[in-house]
Amino acid sequence: MDIATRVYNHKWKIDPIVRSLIDTDFYKLLMCQSVFRNKPDTQVTFSLINRSKDVPLAKLIDEGELREQLDHIRSLSLSRGESTWLRGNTFYGKRQMFRPDFMEWFEGLRLPPYFLERKGDQYELTFEGKWHEVMMWEIPALAVLMELRSRAVLNDMGRFELKVLYARAMTRLWEKIERLRKLEGLGISDFGTRRRHSYLWQDWCVQAMIEGLGSKFNGTSNCLIAMKRDLEAIGTNAHELPMVYSALADSDEELARAPYEVLSDWHEEHDGNLRIILPDTYGTKGFLDRAPDWLAGWTGIRIDSGDPAKGAETAIEWWKSRGEDPREKRIIFSDGLDVDKIIELHNQFQGRVKASFGWGTLLTNDFRGLVEGDRLAPFSLVCKAVSANGRPTVKLSDNPEKAMGPAEEIERYKRVFGVGEQKRIAVVV
Template identity: 80%
Template sequence: MTTDLASRVYSHRWKIDPIVRSLIDTDFYKLLMAQSVFHNKPDVHVEFSLINRSKHIPLADLIDEGELRAQLDYIRTLRLSRGESTWLRGNMFYGKRSMFHSDFMEWFEELTLPPYHLERVGDQYELSFEGPWPAVMLWEIPALSVLMELRSRASLQKMARFELQILYARAMTRLWEKVERLRAIGDIRLADFGTRRRHSFLWQDWCVQAMREGLGDNFIGTSNCLIAMRRELEAIGTNAHELPMVYSALATSDEDLAEAPYRVLEDWQREHDGNLRVILPDTYGTKGFLERAPDWLTSWTGIRIDSGQPAEAAETAIQWWLDRGEDPTQKLIIFSDGLDVDEIATLYNQFHGRVRISFGWGTLLTNDFRGLVAEDDLAPFSLVCKAVSANGRPTVKLSDNPNKAMGPQDEIERYKRVFGVGAQKAMEVIV
């Protein structure tokens, strides 16, 4: 039975209604990366910081600081439950049982997320986290989930009960129309990647149930561990830009820097196999990464495309496999950058049969309320929480879209030189 979302939202008007109620209300890739970091770089000191790319959204004007602190403080009280630990220790993930090792699980079971620093600056919040990398990295997803949902609540609390019912009826209709269009495409493989910038946990859960019913086996799972556990779905995810960003920040020379993205994958290969061996090549430019890539990477299962022109990046990947003597039809490409139905359909039609393809559908699955309230107060926006330093050295991300670049300008220029990144085409960052 599905949740009466309007009633639940209308009833969410008491002093503290926790948004994140579990340490596994997070993306699966975070836990996979945390285990790799725990084994390979446990003593690296990192700082994560909130970055609102959509400066026109005045988060500090919309979200009460006391309420935000209460939500973050509550997260610091969370511990892994016995049932959650049992699921992580014993469940089958990507065809492999006991993916999470005993030493990592013992650490995770005792984990308390480290303190946070919160300060209002103008109409924005500065929110940061510092400490040992394996622990601090687990703040990213719950912090973003809290801020996104508090922003949603700020708009919803102005609405009466029947207004809320109509709002959610319209949002449900919009999503179901998308499901029907996806169903008409054919043999599509699609997963929910929408935890970080969802409208709310309850809405993400509803979206996952709708996708499961509407797409059947073509819906392959969710990145959200808690929903995967409760709904008996596959937990989906691999790795993210965070790994090469931190490894690169630790490099002591330009030569070390050039090799850092490949050292990340050497460590990953020792940790994981099979379908978890998916390359994310765009941190410092996809084309240059593949041109310099060692031969052993060609045996990996696939590539995830997360910035720039997705079709161009896919063509680059296919040509790379061909040049290295690999059969692209046996390889996997995962598209995951700001997708919605039109682009999913276009990419499917262009690459179906040439390569195995899958889609990680994020914000525009779990937070598409565009145009459904006055002044578009619920429209999604681009909010991230990134590693900004490692052992006191700044991190850098270039991406295939210069509008997603981050880091000090002098370091950005250095990284461009080391990685041979030339002119790039700027693209609007929606989410």
């Protein structure tokens, strides 16, 4: 596909940004099924949060065009082929990952209303309703805002300027792939849906990874691309689950137990499959120190904030202290990765654990320095659950720059979870 020509000829109007309800991350569907079963009546509010205040989204993106794209998403439903793929495919070696009652509900789903308001140079975009319904807005909402920003920058470019831009971006990615394929034992996946440059570009990046890395490329988190390209759909769970479970806790004691109740429900939901721990919602070290022994038997851990090497060393020491062999465990690195860091971590932990990598924004949206003023550089945009049944949610993270929630609740959570001083790390993506 000649992406530059398609961009120029149609000025993007022919291409809806989100083409399908499964143009989303696999872990959203897995979590949605768990919520559908375990917390069907929980009311949750999601909100868009632009951490990069220097990117004035409301000045760049026309409100009418934004509403048009959001309204299009509300018109989407599962196609017969998509439903067949979800019902009949094998995921992580398991057939019928998605139960019939969940699939029957999902086949009838239309996303609930959204609430959009301009506040200065930013948009306030929120979604309110039953948790298992509104949670499905997160990924498409982010994809829409990210791609509309890209379109705003590209809109005034000429045909040859666009060709040169995409040729440079393609060359940059291929040079990264050439460096990565030299790594023996590498395992890497595409985690770049939520902050991609565009759907067409993500699909191109995945095809480049398939050709360039072969068996070292494990798959993609994007369900639509996984189906289209006959790849493994990759993903387990995210911070959303412990954030909401914790907000529902009635006491400090219940709050302290909440992150483990999440994983207990998850274990039951998936019959012992998909056993990857995401420990950093309220601080990795404290989470592992207080973890019940049965969690040590899980397959591995995903590192998603803070110093990745430090987080991995903490996990290795924890496994050793619980009588587990770290060499049999998997560590998935997934926070703001690019080639240099991937190579460094691969070399540091090769042979000590089963290291793998979820490569996100700097795979699917690395246009840094390719446009005057760096107007296509990726930025940090998230869509998070901010309240559950009227109570605020909190995320502490291993990096305080990613913390969110009311100040008094953040202090309470720090006390309950024993979080001390943390090192601030600049958030790029």
